Structures are given as C-alpha cells and as structure tokens.
Amino acid sequence: xxxxxxxxxxxxxxxxxxxxxxxxxxxxxxxxxxxxxxxxxxxxxxxxxxxxxxxxxxxxxxxxxxxxxxxxxxxxxxxxxxxxxxxxxxxxxxxxxxxxxxxxxxxxxxxxxxxxxxxxxxxxxxxxxxxxxxxxxxxxxxxxxxxxxxxxxxxxxxxxxxxxxxxxxxxxxxxxxxxxxxxxxxxxxxxxxxxxxxxxxxxxxxxxxxxxxxxxxxxxxxxxxxxxxxxxxxxxxxxxxxxxxxxxxxxxxxxxxxxxxxxxxxxxxxxxxxxxxxxxxxxxxxxxxxxxxxxxxxxxxxxxxxxxxxxxxxxxxxxxxxxxxxxxxxxxxxxxxxxxxxxxxxxxxxxxxxxxxxxxxxxxxxxxxxxxxxxxxxxxxxxxxxxxxxxxxxxxxx
Amino acid sequence: xxxxxxxxxxxxxxxxxxxxxxxxxxxxxxxxxxxxxxxxxxxxxxxxxxxxxxxxxxxxxxxxxxxxxxxxxxxxxxxxxxxxxxxxxxxxxxxxxxxxxxxxxxxxxxxxxxxxxxxxxxxxxxxxxxxxxxxxxxxxxxxxxxxxxxxxxxxxxxxxxxxxxxxxxxxxxxxxxxxxxxxxxxxxxxxxxxxxxxxxxxxxxxxxxxxxxxxxxxxxxxxxxxxxxxxxxxxxxxxxxxxxxxxxxxxxxxxxxxxxxxxxxxxxxxxxxxxxxxxxxxxxxxxxxxxxxxxxxxxxxxxxxxxxxxxxxxxxxxxxxxxxxxxxxxxxxxxxxxxxxxxxxxxxxxxxxxx
Numbered sequence: 001x002x003x004x005x006x007x008x009x010x011x012x013x014x015x016x017x018x019x020x021x022x023x024x025x026x027x028x029x030x031x032x033x034x035x036x037x038x039x040x041x042x043x044x045x046x047x048x049x050x051x052x053x054x055x056x057x058x059x060x061x062x063x064x065x066x067x068x069x070x071x072x073x074x075x076x077x078x079x080x081x082x083x084x085x086x087x088x089x090x091x092x093x094x095x096x097x098x099x100x101x102x103x104x105x106x107x108x109x110x111x112x113x114x115x116x117x118x119x120x121x122x123x124x125x126x127x128x129x130x131x132x133x134x135x136x137x138x139x140x141x142x143x144x145x146x147x148x149x150x151x152x153x154x155x156x157x158x159x160x161x162x163x164x165x166x167x168x169x170x171x172x173x174x175x176x177x178x179x180x181x182x183x184x185x186x187x188x189x190x191x192x193x194x195x196x197x198x199x200x201x202x203x204x205x206x207x208x209x210x211x212x213x214x215x216x217x218x219x220x221x222x223x224x225x226x227x228x229x230x231x232x233x234x235x236x237x238x239x240x241x242x243x244x245x246x247x248x249x250x251x252x253x254x255x256x257x258x259x260x261x262x263x264x265x266x267x268x269x270x271x272x273x274x275x276x277x278x279x280x281x282x283x284x285x286x287x288x289x290x291x292x293x294x295x296x297x298x299x300x301x302x303x304x305x306x307x308x309x310x311x312x313x314x315x316x317x318x319x320x321x322x323x324x325x326x327x328x329x330x331x332x333x334x335x336x337x338x339x340x341x342x343x344x345x346x347x348x349x350x351x352x353x354x355x356x357x358x359x360x361x362x363x364x365x366x367x368x369x370x371x372x373x374x375x376x377x378x379x380x381x382x383x384x385x386x387x388x389x390x391x392x393x394x395x396x397x398x
Numbered sequence: 399x400x401x402x403x404x405x406x407x408x409x410x411x412x413x414x415x416x417x418x419x420x421x422x423x424x425x426x427x428x429x430x431x432x433x434x435x436x437x438x439x440x441x442x443x444x445x446x447x448x449x450x451x452x453x454x455x456x457x458x459x460x461x462x463x464x465x466x467x468x469x470x471x472x473x474x475x476x477x478x479x480x481x482x483x484x485x486x487x488x489x490x491x492x493x494x495x496x497x498x499x500x501x502x503x504x505x506x507x508x509x510x511x512x513x514x515x516x517x518x519x520x521x522x523x524x525x526x527x528x529x530x531x532x533x534x535x536x537x538x539x540x541x542x543x544x545x546x547x548x549x550x551x552x553x554x555x556x557x558x559x560x561x562x563x564x565x566x567x568x569x570x571x572x573x574x575x576x577x578x579x580x581x582x583x584x585x586x587x588x589x590x591x592x593x594x595x596x597x598x599x600x601x602x603x604x605x606x607x608x609x610x611x612x613x614x615x616x617x618x619x620x621x622x623x624x625x626x627x628x629x630x631x632x633x634x635x636x637x638x639x640x641x642x643x644x645x646x647x648x649x650x651x652x653x654x655x656x657x658x659x660x661x662x663x664x665x666x667x668x669x670x671x672x673x674x675x676x677x678x679x680x681x682x683x684x685x686x687x688x689x690x691x692x693x694x695x696x697x698x699x700x701x702x703x704x705x706x707x708x709x710x711x712x713x714x715x716x717x718x719x720x721x722x723x724x725x726x727x728x729x730x731x732x733x734x735x736x737x738x739x740x741x742x743x744x745x746x747x748x749x750x751x752x753x
Binding site for chain 2: 083
C-alpha cells in the first residue's frame with residue numbers, strides 16, 4: 001500500500017505537474033493577465049474620451065495652435081503680439097516659466113547652501129537665525145507665502161509716482177523694480193579683446209606666483225596678483241577706448257516705467273516666494289550632507305592645519321556633495337513644478353497661458369496635455385542633467 | 399544607477415516624439431446634428447399654477463441683482479424682484495417664489511433638467527445659449543463690458559489708457575474682448591490676469607493696476623464695497639454687449655409668453671407713468687389704452703392664461719421698471735440709466751403694445 005503510494009506520487013518527479021499548477025506558468029499567466037487588463041482599461045478610457053469628444057464636436061488635435069491667439073500677455077521675453085498664434089503665446093508662457101525656474105534654482109541653491117552651513121555654524125546667533133528661517137518657511141504652505149509676498153510686501157511699496165530711488169538708477173514701487181538697462185557701444189568689441197588679453201596675462205601671473213608658492217612654501221598671493229593685473233588691463237582699456245558700455249536710466253512715463261529693464265511685481269513675488277521656500281528645504285539637504293561627512297575627516301584636516309574655510313571647501317563639500325545631489329534634484333523639480341502657483345499672483349507662466357488658451361479655444365484636453373507635457377519634459381531634462389552631474393561627484397571606490 | 403540617465407533620456411525623447419506626433423492633422427468630426435430636442439413634456443405653466451409657487455434660479459451673491467439681505471433674510475435685488483413680478487402675476491402674491499442660488503456652471507444644467515421654472519441670474523443672451531439652454535425672455539438689463547479707473551487719473555476714454563496696466567479676470571470672454579477693442583484702436587497696454595475675482599479687484603484697489611475691466615454691473619457692485627467708492631469712476635465706454643434677461647426651459651410656449659409679457663408690463667407701466675404709488679388714480683381713467691393694459695377692459699390676461707388684472711398685481715406688489723431699477727441698481731451708482739432707459743428717453747426699453 002505504502003509502496004504504491006510512494007511510487008505514484010514521489011517516484012515520478014518528471015511526470016510533470018499539470019501546467020495549471022506549475023508556479024512558473026501561473027506567474028507568467030498572472031503577469032500576462034495583468035497587462036491585458038491594464039490595456040483593456042486604458043483602451044476603454046481612450047475610446048470613451050474620443051467618443052465623448054466627437055459627440056461634443058471637439059477634436060483632440062493640436063490644429064488650433066496655428067490659429068490667431070488674440071489676447072495680450074503682460075510679460076513677453078520674446079516679441080509677441082495678439083496677432084500671433086496660440087503656439088507662440090504658449091511658447092511665451094514656457095519661456096516665462098523657464099525664466100523664473102532657472103533664476104529660482106540658482107538663487108535657491110545659493111540661499112540653501114548659506115543657510116545649511118549657517119545651521120551648523122559654531123556661532124550661536126547665526127545658528128538660531130538659520131534654524132528659525134528653515135522651520136518657519138518649511139512649515140507654512142507656499143501658496144500662503146506667495147500671497148504674503150505679493151499682497152503684504154510688494155503692494156505696500158509706494159505708488160509709481162513716488163518711487164523709491166537708489167542713486168536715480170534703480171526705481172522701486174508697486175509697479176516693480178526698474179533697473180538701468182546696459183547696452184554696448186561701438187567701443188565694446190575692441191575692449192573685449194583687451195579683456196581677453198588681460199585674462200591671459202592674469203592667468204600667466206597666477207601660474208608664476210603659484211609655482212613660486214609651491215617651490216618655496218612662502219605665500220605667493222597668486223589671486224591678488226592675478227586680479228590686480230586683470231583690473232589694470234580693464235582700466236587701461238576703458239581709458240583708451242572710451243566707455244564700452246552705456247546704460248539707460250529708467251524713467252517714469254505716465255503710469256509705467258520706460259527705458260531700463262523692469263522686474264515686474266508678479267515675477268518678483270513668484271521668484272522670491274520660490275527661492276525662499278525651496279532654499280529652506282535645500283538648507284536641510286545641505287545640512288544632512290555635511291553631517292554625513294565623518295568627524296574624523298574634519299579632525300584630520302584641522303590636524304593638518306587647514307583653516308575652517310578651507311576645510312569646508314576642500315574636505316567637507318566634495319564629500320557631502322554625493323549625499324546632497326539626489327535630494328537636491330528633487331528640490332529643483334519641486335521648484336519647477338511649484339512655479340505653476342504663478343496663477344495666484346497673476347504671472348503669465350505656461351499654466352496660466354495654457355488656461356487662457358483652453359478657455360478661448362474650448363479645447364481642454366490638448367491644452368492640458370500640452371501643459372503637462374511641458375512640465376514633464378522640463379523635469380526630465382533637469383533630472384537628466386543632475387544625474388550626469390551626480391555620476392561625476394560619485395564616490396569612486398578604488 | 400548607471401542606467402537611470404539613459405532611461406530618463408529615452409523618456410524625454412519619447413515624449414518629445416509624442417508631442418510632435420500629435421501635430422498630425424486633427425480628425426475633424428462634423429458637429430453632431432442639432433442638440434437633442436427635449437422630450438415632449440407637460441406645459442410648465444400648468445405645473446406651476448398647480449404647485450402654487452415659482453422656482454426661480456438666481457445668482458444669490460451679486461449685490462444689486464440678487465443677494466441674501468443680512469437684515470431681512472430675504473433675497474433682494476433687481477433679478478430677485480423680477481422673480482417676484484412673475485409670482486405677483488400668477489398668484490397675486492410676490493412671495494410665492496422659491497429662490498435657488500446657482501453657480502455659473504450649474505445654471506444651464508438646472509434649466510435643462512427642469513429643476514427651475516425660470517432662470518433670472520444675470521445671464522447674457524447669446525445665440526448658442528438660446529439654442530441649447532432655453533428660451534430667452536426680453537432683456538431686463540442691457541449690460542456691457544466696462545472699465546473702471548481712479549477718478550484722479552483723469553482718464554475718460556480708452557485712448558487715455560495708453561501704456562496702462564489693466565486688471566482682468568481669466569476664464570471669461572472679458573480678456574479677449576479687451577484685447578480686441580484695444581487692438582482695434584491701436585492702444586498698447588499691459589494686461590494683468592488673475593484667476594480669482596477677489597484677487598483681481600484687490601490688485602486694482604491696491605494700485606497695482608490703473609484700470610479694471612468687467613461687466614459694468616459687476617464693476618458697480620464691486621465698487622459699492624470699496625473703501626472709498628467715490629474715488630473710482632466707471633468710464634462711459636462699452637467693450638461688449640451683454641444683454642441680461644430671464645430664461646425659461648425649452649418646450650413650454652405658454653409659460654414663455656407669460657414671462658415675456660410680465661417683463662413687458664413693467665416697461666409699459668413706466669411708459670404710461672403708472673407706479674405702485676399712483677396706480678389707484680389710474681383705475682378710473684378714461685384712456686382706453688390704459689384701461690386695456692390694466693385689464694379694466696378686454697381679456698388680454700385671460701388670453702395669456704392669467705387673470706385679466708395681472709398687470710395691476712405686478713405694479714401694486716413690485717412696481718414698474720423704473721421703481722425696480724431705482725430700488726436695486728441706482729444705489730450701486732448705475733446712473734444715469736443710459737441704454738436701460740425707455741425708448742422715449744433715448745434708451746432701448748421698448749414694449750410692444752398691449753392690445
């Protein structure tokens with residue numbers, strides 16, 4: 001009896017388990033089933049969408065992009081006129097977003113670096129100020145902060161007729177900040193040549209002084225010499241060739257500034273809001289990165305006689321960077337995406353313009369796809385750059 | 399780790415390709431026929447008379463037109479009064495109204511589903527709405543997109559706004575109307591577009607914009623709650639036509655007639671000079687036109703399915719057009735009446751004859 005049982009069940013390991021009980025087959029089947037279901041759901045949603053659009057006489061195409069836009073835009077980095085197409089209007093929005101994102105990332109990084117280092121400062125007061133900044137900003141919503149900057153700070157500036165001035169060059173009012181616009185004169189290009197010569201001379205001097213320092217161990221003041229030589233060239237070039245640059249002072253003409261470059265209140269509010277907010281998060285990322293560097297490294301550097309600034313620059317930051325970069329990337333992405341809150345302060349970013357286009361054309365789906373696609377492309381491109389950089393600062397194990 | 403950038407690159411590429419692929423010619427589909435005609439239904443007038451009250455869709459949040467008065471707990475305003483005009487005509491009781499506050503998006507649905515009998519919610523009469531929403535009764539208020547500026551600026555026409563910053567709310571046709579009008583006159587300006595209506599007026603009041611544009615009635619309503627309403631003027635320019643009036647659901651011709659002639663009655667009463675105060679003097683008049691109008695002779699009311707004295711009821715309970723206007727819109731500063739005056743005084747209000 002027992003023999004027979006064994007024979008039947010165990011002695012024939014190859015007499016195949018039926019496929020519906022084979023783990024391998026079942027797993028594969030489950031995956032196939034999942035993909036098929038997913039495809040069915042997606043297919044259903046898509047056909048439903050197309051069907052619904054057809055019923056309402058809407059199309060899912062992008063043909064409307066070449067039609068005349070008709071509306072004006074407050075801030076246009078490229079020439080734009082209401083007679084231009086929706087496509088160009090959208091491009092203006094994209095460029096506005098890129099402008100605020102680009103400048104924002106740069107300034108937020110600087111602010112975050114300073115605040116992050118300050119939180120670890122041996123100075124009690126600096127440490128507390130940095131901590132207060134980070135905690136206050138990190139724990140309040142960005143939208144509220146933007147509204148604060150726009151309504152409570154910028155709107156409380158004097159009206160344009162009573163603009164605050166800085167040496168008659170910079171005008172500040174409710175209508176924004178007007179800066180002198182710098183333009184080039186015919187003397188600019190020869191002067192640029194002098195500048196290049198100066199740079200070369202400075203570099204040579206720097207090399208010489210550095211070698212002297214390396215050889216003798218005495219201070220070479222390489223940078224001091226280099227900058228001095230460079231400044232000399234610049235000044236002499238300026239004196240001989242005349243002014244290479246000219247600036248146009250902003251003036252108040254009626255209800256607006258004219259001449260000069262104008263930083264609008266909307267751009268300023270959005271930029272300040274994003275920089276201050278993201279800076280607080282970057283500060284924490286930087287602090288985490290610095291703490292991750294082993295204490296022994298710093299002690300060793302001190303033992304070698306490096307100064308505190310040198311320790312930070314030469315020992316801590318290079319090692320902290322590999323910890324900092326990945327979370328820093330996601331902060332950059334957050335900043336880019338948060339820029340869509342521009343809509344609260346009236347800045348014509350790509351989301352705001354996308355909404356106007358959708359409103360006028362009655363083409364919600366293509367417009368939303370376009371807006372989402374732009375953010376996605378921007379974010380992926382930022383990730384790409386940051387990942388390349390990340391690979392360079394990675395800790396190389398020998 | 400190493401593959402991440404590559405995948406990112408691939409995804410970016412795919413996306414760029416997708417975007418460019420999307421530019422292929424759109425599938426043009428012909429608009430599908432006419433909107434479905436509403437199913438044959440009972441005449442609304444009978445249903446309302448049976449119910450004993452009118453269900454009236456209103457804005458509920460627009461000072462001057464229809465809003466809930468904090469002191470009385472009643473809906474007040476120009477639109478609310480027209481709901482009462484209908485109730486007075488049907489039931490001799492201006493309070494036989496159930497008010498339904500509706501948002502801009504809800505109103506068309508409420509009409510199409512028959513949730514309300516009539517929509518009196520500052521709704522602009524346009525051809526597409528007439529075709530799909532319901533039947534539009536005569537215009538009770540000729541609105542139009544206007545422009546508000548600070549009185550101190552001295553601007554009186556659009557040309558004075560050269561180089562100005564103008565606040566405008568997104569999500570309406572206001573933005574496009576503004577651009578069109580300024581383009582036609584070759585005036586440059588800077589638009590400042592806000593998503594939120596409160597943000598739009600806040601930016602103007604704080605001095606960020608030189609002007610703000612919207613429907614004139616809305617400008618007036620908003621101005622009435624400014625800190626210093628007297629410092630702002632609504633310019634005498636009209637950027638677009640916005641005729642506002644009652645709308646009734648499709649498919650009830652008798653109810654539609656009643657609404658039309660109730661509105662005309664308020665206008666005709668003002669033309670005759672009949673008000674809620676002096677109506678008793680007119681009850682003994684010899685003027686055959688007025689006697690017919692007030693139902694003292696003939697059967698004009700019965701022909702409409704109402705009582706013969708429906709005009710008297712309207713005037714007694716609610717008043718003529720001028721009284722309704724003065725009660726709600728004059729306090730907003732919408733004076734002089736301009737196009738909303740009688741045709742005899744150069745306005746657009748013109749009632750066909752009651753005979």
